[in-house]
Amino acid sequence: MKATNNDNKKVVTRATASSAVATAHEAGRRVAFTNGCFDILHAGHVRYLSAARASADMLLVGLNTDESVRKIKGPQRPINPEALRAEVLAGLACVDFVILFDEPDPLALIQTIIPDVLVKGADWPEDQIVGADFVKQHGGRVVRIALVADISTSALIQTIRERYC
Numbered sequence: 190m191k192a193t194n195n196d197n198k199k200v201v202t203r204a205t206a207s208s209a210v211a212t213a214h215e216a217g218r219r220v221a222f223t224n225g226c227f228d229i230l231h232a233g234h235v236r237y238l239s240a241a242r243a244s245a246d247m248l249l250v251g252l253n254t255d256e257s258v259r260k261i262k263g264p265q266r267p268i269n270p271e272a273l274r275a276e277v278l279a280g281l282a283c284v285d286f287v288i289l290f291d292e293p294d295p296l297a298l299i300q301t302i303i304p305d306v307l308v309k310g311a312d313w314p315e316d317q318i319v320g321a322d323f324v325k326q327h328g329g330r331v332v333r334i335a336l337v338a339d340i341s342t343s344a345l346i347q348t349i350r351e352r353y354c
Contacts, residue, residue, distance in 0.1 A: 199279035200287045210302045222304035224251030224295040226258045228267040233340035240334045241308040242283035254291045294319040305329045
């Protein structure tokens with residue numbers, strides 16, 4: 190199932206994202222970046238993304254493509270295809286832009302957009318956050334956000350399996 194919403198102006202290319210960041214910087218606005226698979230969007234994701242947006246004036250979300258999710262999570266993931274995951278993220282008021290990326294990590298994307306704030310979950314030690322050194326070398330900062338206990342896509346999938354399989 191490959192459904193797309195081509196009218197969604199928030200799902201953009203790297204070039205468009207980079208241009209939007211440059212425009213934001215010219216206007217004195219700060220830009221935050223985070224990334225992830227965001228397979229089955231849940232309250233933990235929404236709280237995390239809202240907190241990420243609160244760290245700056247604009248939030249860009251790097252979204253792993255289906256192929257990169259399979260490499261990270263295994264052959265049964267993602268549950269939702271990238272076009273639908275991007276559409277759901279773009280539908281959140283706290284998300285300004287969504288950019289798909291296929292690489293194993295978001296470093297190239299971070300180097301392209303040069304955010305002021307790099308946001309990751311607090312489960313990641315700062316010295317293991319991809320792009321942290323780059324962002325700090327460019328005058329930015331790293332923000333680590335506490336995760337919501339007991340809410341995860343994996344836990345949701347397990348609950349579904351237990352109840353319906």
